[in-house]
Amino acid sequence: MFRTHDCNSLRKSDIGGQVTLAGWVNVTRDHGGVIFIDLRDREGLTQVVFRPEENAELAREAHTLRSEDVIQVSGRVAARLPGTENPNLATGDVELIPSKLRILNRADTLPFPIDAEPQNEDLRMTHRYFDLRRPRLARNLRVRHRAAKATRDYLDSQGFVEVETPILSKSTPEGARDFLVPSRITPGKFYALPQAPQQYKQLLMVAGVEKYFQIAKCFRDEDMRADRQLEFTQIDIEASFVTPDDIFIVTEGMLAAIFKAALNIDVKTPFDRLTYRDAVNRFGSDKPDRRFGIELVDLGEIFRESSFKVFRSALDASGVVKAINAKGFAGITIGQADELTEIAKLHGAKGLAFIKIENGEWKSPIVKFFSEKEKTALQSKLNIEEGDCVFFGADKWQIACEVLGRLRVRIAEIQDLLGRARQRQSGSDPGAPEWDFLWVTDFPLFEWSPEENKWNAMHHPFTRPKAEDMPLFEAKKFPDVRAEAYDIVLNGVEIGGGSMRIHEPELQDKMFEALGISSEDRQSQFGHLLRALRLGAPPHGGIALGLDRLVMLICDEQSIRDVMAFPKNNRGLDLMSNSPAEVDPRQLRDLGIKLAKEKNL
Numbered sequence: 001m002f003r004t005h006d007c008n009s010l011r012k013s014d015i016g017g018q019v020t021l022a023g024w025v026n027v028t029r030d031h032g033g034v035i036f037i038d039l040r041d042r043e044g045l046t047q048v049v050f051r052p053e054e055n056a057e058l059a060r061e062a063h064t065l066r067s068e069d070v071i072q073v074s075g076r077v078a079a080r081l082p083g084t085e086n087p088n089l090a091t092g093d094v095e096l097i098p099s100k101l102r103i104l105n106r107a108d109t110l111p112f113p114i115d116a117e118p119q120n121e122d123l124r125m126t127h128r129y130f131d132l133r134r135p136r137l138a139r140n141l142r143v144r145h146r147a148a149k150a151t152r153d154y155l156d157s158q159g160f161v162e163v164e165t166p167i168l169s170k171s172t173p174e175g176a177r178d179f180l181v182p183s184r185i186t187p188g189k190f191y192a193l194p195q196a197p198q199q200y201k202q203l204l205m206v207a208g209v210e211k212y213f214q215i216a217k218c219f220r221d222e223d224m225r226a227d228r229q230l231e232f233t234q235i236d237i238e239a240s241f242v243t244p245d246d247i248f249i250v251t252e253g254m255l256a257a258i259f260k261a262a263l264n265i266d267v268k269t270p271f272d273r274l275t276y277r278d279a280v281n282r283f284g285s286d287k288p289d290r291r292f293g294i295e296l297v298d299l300g301e302i303f304r305e306s307s308f309k310v311f312r313s314a315l316d317a318s319g320v321v322k323a324i325n326a327k328g329f330a331g332i333t334i335g336q337a338d339e340l341t342e343i344a345k346l347h348g349a350k351g352l353a354f355i356k357i358e359n360g361e362w363k364s365p366i367v368k369f370f371s372e373k374e375k376t377a378l379q380s381k382l383n384i385e386e387g388d389c390v391f392f393g394a395d396k397w398q399i400a401c402e403v404l405g406r407l408r409v410r411i412a413e414i415q416d417l418l419g420r421a422r423q424r425q426s427g428s429d430p431g432a433p434e435w436d437f438l439w440v441t442d443f444p445l446f447e448w449s450p451e452e453n454k455w456n457a458m459h460h461p462f463t464r465p466k467a468e469d470m471p472l473f474e475a476k477k478f479p480d481v482r483a484e485a486y487d488i489v490l491n492g493v494e495i496g497g498g499s500m501r502i503h504e505p506e507l508q509d510k511m512f513e514a515l516g517i518s519s520e521d522r523q524s525q526f527g528h529l530l531r532a533l534r535l536g537a538p539p540h541g542g543i544a545l546g547l548d549r550l551v552m553l554i555c556d557e558q559s560i561r562d563v564m565a566f567p568k569n570n571r572g573l574d575l576m577s578n579s580p581a582e583v584d585p586r587q588l589r590d591l592g593i594k595l596a597k598e599k600n601l
Helices: 056-062 121-126 135-157 198-206 244-263 276-283 309-316 334-346 372-382 397-414 417-425 467-474 505-514 519-533 547-554 585-591
Strands: 018-031 034-041 044-050 070-079 094-105 180-182 190-192 211-219 231-240 272-275 320-326 353-358 361-363 389-395 437-441 446-449 454-457 485-490 493-500 540-546
Touching (some): 034 056, 056 094, 135 211, 135 244, 135 547, 198 211, 198 231, 198 519, 198 540, 231 244, 231 493, 231 547, 244 437, 244 485, 244 493, 244 547, 276 437, 309 320, 309 389, 320 397, 334 397, 389 397, 397 417, 485 540, 493 547, 505 519, 540 547
Parallel strands (some): 044 094, 272 437
Antiparallel strands (some): 018 034, 018 070, 034 044, 180 190, 211 231, 353 361, 353 389, 446 454, 485 493
16 A cells, blocks of 8 residues: 555544654754755645654655655654644644655656746646646636536436537538548548537437536637637536426536535525516626626617717617716726727727716716716716716627726726735625625527628527517518527636527528528538437527536636646647647558648648
């Protein structure tokens, strides 16, 4: 046996006992010939003390140990000398006096200190197996394990059956580029890695499974960012004979179980709900962060007859005039103003108008265009006070809301409102709000693509129109048709989304027609699903939640890379295994693939 105890289990009750520990040398300290070693395994630390007067040979050997050497020690558990106890360590009352030392493996020069936070992420990714030894990342993996286990346990208790779906699938248009896999057996044809198990889980409903779930691997060939990887994991759920409320109840119960297992937090249910329209109207986003204020306020009635042409022309063109009041932000610097203006322009605004209230004065070039009546109404509606800064958006509804929504988040970052919210949710402020879960419902069914000059499905082509909007759907009034779709949002981050599905083949054909998918393409891409819907498909719906993104929030990390064991870097590279990589030409030949020369591309 390599060990009788782990490095976090010895207590005062073990004093006098003989034990064997094994792990990594975390720290060595030489105190005048007495060698102190903190021995680490995944559970924690135990202090091991080599004294020359007790065993000179062992002490000499201990002198050769370096950080991250792997050793086994056997000996007697002793109480630490009075005054040397460590109350911050679970094993801080005891130490191990070894009688035997076995060096299992020596560590070479370390790529970076284990107790440091390397600034070079590529260095971390290259030595990821070493990076994962660091306590923060080791903790994240265990939190992820608890979250996944709680998911399985809860859904099993609700009668859901875990079913694996294929990884080698078929390429279908689902919003992102597919990863293609050439087939050696059928030359010239390709599998695709699944972007999601969407069609398979619907087919399982046709198969009568009724309650399905899977912690599924998904693949999307898209640009990387902090919350996006080429391969990711989602909690996939589908059920038959359900309504959106049924899905909400199951999801809320599952998330409550996950947070209890991961953080021992009792999540309050049911979650709040906002329609898509209300969320964008109030917060400028369909995934609003409500942990701070700065809500959007509509000013259309105030400026309907205004002489200020910018606001009046926006309203006359069926647009809106909206504003946010950043309390206490009148000290905005020129650099911050320039940054916020660039954000506004990036998201469609022609510029950025704002008013600072300093020393009782409204400071802005646009104030001279406001009547006293407009100023009084503005002050009342926005609760304008000394030290405030008011930002305006005057444009089409979507543009004005998005611009102000982006600004409110950036202003909250500048004022550290988000940092204070993180402190509150971590428990340092017991009277503060809990984690902010929110359902966003009633999304538009379609979104217009100017590049393609066509309507696309906002979620996916299998999403069901709301029953009350079916007349609008039939009349092809697509901008006004809402979907029976919903997202789950946590602290301003979308952690999942789902919908009720189309289960009638006739309605699915009409949806494909609206999306401009020809009859031939319907059969070649979705024929299997359409045939299944004609064999007695039940009403069904579901949801998928991003496990990586959820665990990232639970662990208070800023990137999903820090809650995944072996992620790709921000360029989609695995620096540890050096992939993607070139392959043997014989493999390409077997697949019937010939690489194009660069000059012919």
